[in-house]
Amino acid sequence: MSFARSQPFQHIQPLQPLNSGQLNNRVNNITPVKAARSFKENVPVPTQDPKTKRKKEKLSTLCKTPPSIVRTRTGRDYRRGTFLGEGGFARCFQMKDSSGKIYAAKTVAKASIKNEKTKTKLLSEIKIHKSLKHPNIVNFVDCFEDDVNVYILLEICPNQSLMELLKTRKRVSEPEVRFFMVQIVGAIKYLHSRRVIHRDLKLGNIFFDPKMNLKIGDFGLASVLPAGDARKYTICGTPNYIAPEVLGGKTVGHSFEVDIWAIGIMMYALLIGKPPFQAKDVQVIYERIKKTEYSFPIDKPISPEAKELIQDLLSLNPLNRPTIDEVLQYSWFKGAFPEKTLETSLSNTPQGLNEISKAQSAINFTNTKASSGIYTPKVKNPVEILRSDLHSEQPRTMLPQSLSPGDTKDKYQEVDPTQMGKPTRKVNFNGTYSTTIKRLNQICFETYQNMRRLEYSKHEMLDAMELPSCENPTLISKWVDYSNKYGFSYQLNTDDIGVLFNDDNTILRLHNSDKFLELIYHENEGWTCIENSSSHPPTQARKQLEIVDFFAKYMNSNLSNVSANEDRKETVFLRRYTRTSEYIMFEMTNGTFQFNFKDHHKICISKSGSAITHISPSRMIQTHPLIFILKQGNFPSSEVPDCLEKIAVIKEAIKRKAFKE
Numbered sequence: 001m002s003f004a005r006s007q008p009f010q011h012i013q014p015l016q017p018l019n020s021g022q023l024n025n026r027v028n029n030i031t032p033v034k035a036a037r038s039f040k041e042n043v044p045v046p047t048q049d050p051k052t053k054r055k056k057e058k059l060s061t062l063c064k065t066p067p068s069i070v071r072t073r074t075g076r077d078y079r080r081g082t083f084l085g086e087g088g089f090a091r092c093f094q095m096k097d098s099s100g101k102i103y104a105a106k107t108v109a110k111a112s113i114k115n116e117k118t119k120t121k122l123l124s125e126i127k128i129h130k131s132l133k134h135p136n137i138v139n140f141v142d143c144f145e146d147d148v149n150v151y152i153l154l155e156i157c158p159n160q161s162l163m164e165l166l167k168t169r170k171r172v173s174e175p176e177v178r179f180f181m182v183q184i185v186g187a188i189k190y191l192h193s194r195r196v197i198h199r200d201l202k203l204g205n206i207f208f209d210p211k212m213n214l215k216i217g218d219f220g221l222a223s224v225l226p227a228g229d230a231r232k233y234t235i236c237g238t239p240n241y242i243a244p245e246v247l248g249g250k251t252v253g254h255s256f257e258v259d260i261w262a263i264g265i266m267m268y269a270l271l272i273g274k275p276p277f278q279a280k281d282v283q284v285i286y287e288r289i290k291k292t293e294y295s296f297p298i299d300k301p302i303s304p305e306a307k308e309l310i311q312d313l314l315s316l317n318p319l320n321r322p323t324i325d326e327v328l329q330y331s332w333f334k335g336a337f338p339e340k341t342l343e344t345s346l347s348n349t350p351q352g353l354n355e356i357s358k359a360q361s362a363i364n365f366t367n368t369k370a371s372s373g374i375y376t377p378k379v380k381n382p383v384e385i386l387r388s389d390l391h392s393e394q395p396r397t398m399l400p401q402s403l404s405p406g407d408t409k410d411k412y413q414e415v416d417p418t419q420m421g422k423p424t425r426k427v428n429f430n431g432t433y434s435t436t437i438k439r440l441n442q443i444c445f446e447t448y449q450n451m452r453r454l455e456y457s458k459h460e461m462l463d464a465m466e467l468p469s470c471e472n473p474t475l476i477s478k479w480v481d482y483s484n485k486y487g488f489s490y491q492l493n494t495d496d497i498g499v500l501f502n503d504d505n506t507i508l509r510l511h512n513s514d515k516f517l518e519l520i521y522h523e524n525e526g527w528t529c530i531e532n533s534s535s536h537p538p539t540q541a542r543k544q545l546e547i548v549d550f551f552a553k554y555m556n557s558n559l560s561n562v563s564a565n566e567d568r569k570e571t572v573f574l575r576r577y578t579r580t581s582e583y584i585m586f587e588m589t590n591g592t593f594q595f596n597f598k599d600h601h602k603i604c605i606s607k608s609g610s611a612i613t614h615i616s617p618s619r620m621i622q623t624h625p626l627i628f629i630l631k632q633g634n635f636p637s638s639e640v641p642d643c644l645e646k647i648a649v650i651k652e653a654i655k656r657k658a659f660k661e
């Protein structure tokens, strides 16, 4: 495994594997959980069979207090402050930089890193954590080492974790837990969008920042799931929080749903006061988990809506658990919702929580979701459907609930597949691969400029000009706008079928192979493409594929083609579409703009605005240099009604894109 790109240590010397032969895997050296007298959660389980109990010294005890000043190789000085806390692996100290800014330094003793496996795990934690940035994830600041310790410098969370809050409060009110849940869901949604499974979500790993916002920390067991590899097989986690499929170990495997399970455990623990499967003996905990044997104590009443959500989150079958987006759609979230968490909540239940009005709660809920990065789909203006393209009604039947794409959009974005050493195949689209919306608007600008230039030069002699070659471009031959629920589906004249989901990501099923592409949109990085096989799709892509197939079936039986099938020349997909009462505009990855007009005529502008294609209502297709059509005033073989007006409308539409969004 290469870590060259992440360069985690800017320091004195590389990590030294130490001499002792003792096995030091982070998880299998941590004291296995003992008979739990009270709610105890801070001990991850061994990686081997949970039946094997091994009692060993906590690795964190090997961690010596750092010197009062830690100097990095690049000359930064950090002044060590007070001790903050201890986990199984690390001790945490305050560190102040020269400007007085305070951080938490998670300090790992080199003496505890005795073999390659432990070193790899620590580097993996650093690499994963370093790659994350989200308002509800502890921010990774820096990383360095001295002779005895490795330091991971983190944003300071001075108000401890949800575990301490629960210990003090014994139980937490529903409105407060609602608020916590939204922040936790926001962070997990983000993690899963980067294909990261945390695998050790628990109250003790969710900290409060100075403003009392929750921050998920400790990525020691986190794992990146490459697209082609649907499951993980290592038994890990913390007994009370372990999902049943993790206990299935080597045979069953687990995936993102283990984090959803952990949300259920945390919600139950906060509302009831202890985790649902709590028992003195770890083996009993495991037995209860495998049978989902828990109850809601009558003396600790909670609302039926809360029970409903907990029951679903704790579904034995991972596929029956709600997706991360579905969690927030539960009616429990419609209850009283505070604006923020107060510092006084650390010791007492705040006053007046149940008096928050319905309207105010709805506003607080929306605001909290927004600040936790939870995307709320834009409400699109209803536009009349173009019957010419549909030749029939839009589907009236609702897709079954089970097909909900939920948040699966985000589950395929890799953190760094090359670094994680897994063979995810990325496909490059002739340089347009990392196109962003900004670049897309740039293409609009270039096309608009070119069209304008051609207008001006239409009186010049044609033979003095360099004319483009005029093959027909790849077209959208059928489409169904189902964006009020799922997204926009289309079939290309190459027969590839795509769905542009409402979250801007696309699945494109390639017609001549069992391959499908996941095209994931990321604001800063543009579209990332991952190629998968339909016969072995990653678990998380199955629902979306089902939706693609649903649309494919619908389009094949209900809609007619715009033009005859073309052989694949290139892989093209729809980047953006715009509907007005006059036309629907498609912006394709190869820079082609397609306009389907209300009068059943379709016009494409391609080659940066230098070529124009007409598709007649009878599906005759012809492509010419735009300058030629501008000069002639119309297409040579079949007349297009209001041809120049249509071109003007197209130019204006592209111009608006270039300058507006």
Ligand code: ADP
Pocket (backbone or CB within 6 Å): 060, 084, 085, 086, 087, 088, 089, 090, 091, 092, 104, 106, 138, 154, 155, 156, 157, 158, 204, 205, 207, 217, 218, 219, 220
């Ligand atoms: P381990 O990997 O050993 O489980 P943790 O990441 O859980 O280590 O950190 C150990 C302890 O350090 C935590 O329980 C907590 O008390 C403290 N800690 C960790 N991160 C922070 C932080 N960002 N701010 C303040 N304290 C922290």
